[in-house]
């Protein structure tokens with residue numbers, strides 16, 4: 292790495308340390324020419340995709356927004372915060388492993404619904420009804436039927 296002081300091409304690593312959490316590598320470097328010292332930090336680049344909304348605009352993926360919608364769906368439901376955290380992590384991992392630069396908001400909604408379905412049926416239906424905005428009644432009644440097996444057979 293180039294020296295930030297004199298621009299010399301050769302700098303040596305004097306010391307390498309990994310953070311307690313194991314997610315950051317810190318290196319002390321020393322320039323071979325001017326002998327000044329500097330530190331570099333190395334961390335894994337985790338890039339979640341941009342979310343493409345229905346109107347075509349793009350927004351940054353937001354864990355806070357994701358949590359807010361899960362919390363809303365799960366309001367007063369007997370689901371622990373730990374399980375909600377795990378659901379959020381599962382959604383992020385699916386997005387990361389897909390390696391996409393962009394994800395449609397509908398696809399993100401489907402991922403949320405898949406997690407809610409595992410967590411709590413009431414929350415799942417709440418989310419599904421808001422998410423699908425009652426525009427598609429068939430989709431909504433399908434959602435209800437999917438989570439209440441045996442209540443009404445077609």
Ligand SMILES: [Zn+2]
Pocket residue numbers: 294295296297298299322323324325326327
């Ligand atoms: Zn230098």
